[in-house]
Amino acid sequence: MKFSVAGDSHGQAMYGLIEGLPAGFPVSIDEIDKNLKRRQRGYGRGKRMGLEHDRAIIKSGLWNDLTTGAPILIEIANLAPRSEKETRSIPRPGHADYAAWTKYRLSDLTIYAERSSARWTAALVSIGSIACQMLSKLGIEIVSSVIAIGKIHCPIPDSVCVVARDASPVYCHDKLASGEMVAEIEKAIDKGDTLGGIFAVSAYGLPSGIGGYGELFERLDSKIGRYFLAIPSVKGVFVGNPDVSLPGSQYHDPFAVSNGKVSRLSNNAGGVEGGISNGQPLVVVASVKPIPTLENGIDSVNLKSMNVEKTPYVRSDVTAVPAASVVGESMLGLLLLESILEKYGNDSFDLLKGRLENESLPCWNDGLGEKHHR
Numbered sequence: 001m002k003f004s005v006a007g008d009s010h011g012q013a014m015y016g017l018i019e020g021l022p023a024g025f026p027v028s029i030d031e032i033d034k035n036l037k038r039r040q041r042g043y044g045r046g047k048r049m050g051l052e053h054d055r056a057i058i059k060s061g062l063w064n065d066l067t068t069g070a071p072i073l074i075e076i077a078n079l080a081p082r083s084e085k086e087t088r089s090i091p092r093p094g095h096a097d098y099a100a101w102t103k104y105r106l107s108d109l110t111i112y113a114e115r116s117s118a119r120w121t122a123a124l125v126s127i128g129s130i131a132c133q134m135l136s137k138l139g140i141e142i143v144s145s146v147i148a149i150g151k152i153h154c155p156i157p158d159s160v161c162v163v164a165r166d167a168s169p170v171y172c173h174d175k176l177a178s179g180e181m182v183a184e185i186e187k188a189i190d191k192g193d194t195l196g197g198i199f200a201v202s203a204y205g206l207p208s209g210i211g212g213y214g215e216l217f218e219r220l221d222s223k224i225g226r227y228f229l230a231i232p233s234v235k236g237v238f239v240g241n242p243d244v245s246l247p248g249s250q251y252h253d254p255f256a257v258s259n260g261k262v263s264r265l266s267n268n269a270g271g272v273e274g275g276i277s278n279g280q281p282l283v284v285v286a287s288v289k290p291i292p293t294l295e296n297g298i299d300s301v302n303l304k305s306m307n308v309e310k311t312p313y314v315r316s317d318v319t320a321v322p323a324a325s326v327v328g329e330s331m332l333g334l335l336l337l338e339s340i341l342e343k344y345g346n347d348s349f350d351l352l353k354g355r356l357e358n359e360s361l362p363c364w365n366d367g368l369g370e371k372h373h374r
């Protein structure tokens with residue numbers, strides 16, 4: 001399986017391409033549109049989101065909404081117009097403007113705001129939503145939650161390492177909708193400032209044995225780091241409980257036996273040990289830096305005149321942590337589906353489902369063990 005995105009933030013449209021999906025899976029376009037809407041919402045989004053109405057237009061690859069094994073191309077129209085008159089020479093600290101100018105050397109910073117813009121995450125969510133739909137039919141559910149906005153942290157300290165689904169950190173979304181996090185965002189709006197934060201994404205029902213340690217980059221953790229750090233503004237990724245101040249006796253998850261099966265008493269490892277999924281919920285925690293475009297501006301240099309000037313402001317999100325958490329669900333869905341298809345094959349969805357359902361945990365085999373050790 002492979003995927004990519006294309007499109008300029010203020011061009012005609014954004015595009016998501018996903019290749020190598022198994023045939024025979026019914027895709028719900030409504031479900032894709034629901035996720036596109038979720039990504040657009042979230043307290044702290046700016047005026048641009050009022051102009052866009054993201055909907056998935058399937059350009060190729062489905063037959064009556066069924067996957068066929070063909071590449072799927074999805075288009076999402078951009079409705080906000082490009083301002084042809086605007087040229088910019090004052091780079092925003094924290095955005096790509098300056099670094100991109102040193103690399104590409106075109107003397108108009110608006111050009112760099114097209115491709116570096118996080119607008120492409122809409123395209124990612126459109127294809128990621130297909131991945132999540134497939135995973136769901138395989139018994140794997142992905143949920144995200146906002147753990148922190150600025151200095152306001154979710155009050156459940158172990159919310160990111162829950163084992164039971166009903167203790168899921170989705171709780172924090174309720175808090176975001178109603179409480180202190182909203183107040184924190186409003187304070188930032190009043191000050192013309194912006195905020196970052198932390199989100200978590202968990203996958204429930206993931207089978208053990210995905211990933212590996214034979215080669216460096218086979219490790220599931222290494223893939224998680226690479227994929228999550230591709231999301232604009234995500235600067236840190238943690239697998240499992242980030243509180244590494246705990247001693248080993250409290251951090252590592254004891255084994256136990258429950259109904260004759262191996263079980264765990266906690267999930268601080270976040271579902272991965274030695275680069276391989278261990279059958280526990282997978283938990284990824286990501287830190288998002290504050291948005292670089294501030295209403296009040298930041299000191300910068302006008303590259304045309306070399307005068308120190310404040311950055312200009314047209315519009316911007318104040319925080320994108322809730323949106324990034326929805327993007328994180330798609331990223332995790334894509335990376336897990338990719339790893340699962342690598343292991344189990346991608347010809348037909350029914351074959352894939354059968355293979356996963358028929359797989360059981362190994363029995364201890366003394367004879368084989370002895371042979372191996374000789």
Ligand SMILES: Cc1cc2nc3c(=O)[nH]c(=O)nc-3n(C[C@H](O)[C@H](O)[C@H](O)COP(=O)(O)O)c2cc1C
Nearest residue numbers: 095096116117118232233292293316317320323324
């Ligand atoms: C969903 C989402 C929305 C964003 N919205 C804005 C925005 O409105 N204004 C802005 O300056 N940056 C925004 N950003 C952040 C920039 O895209 C990001 O800071 C920039 O591309 C530089 O990349 P870096 O932060 O990874 O260094 C957003 C990020 C995400 C994930």
Ligand SMILES: C=C(O[C@@H]1CC(C(=O)O)=C[C@@H](OP(=O)(O)O)[C@H]1O)C(=O)O
Nearest residue numbers: 048049116117118119122232315316317
């Ligand atoms: C368009 C989206 O996010 C945009 C990401 C973004 C940035 O610099 O990353 C800047 C803003 O766009 P504009 O400069 O046009 O106001 C955001 O609205 C989106 O998430 O769909």
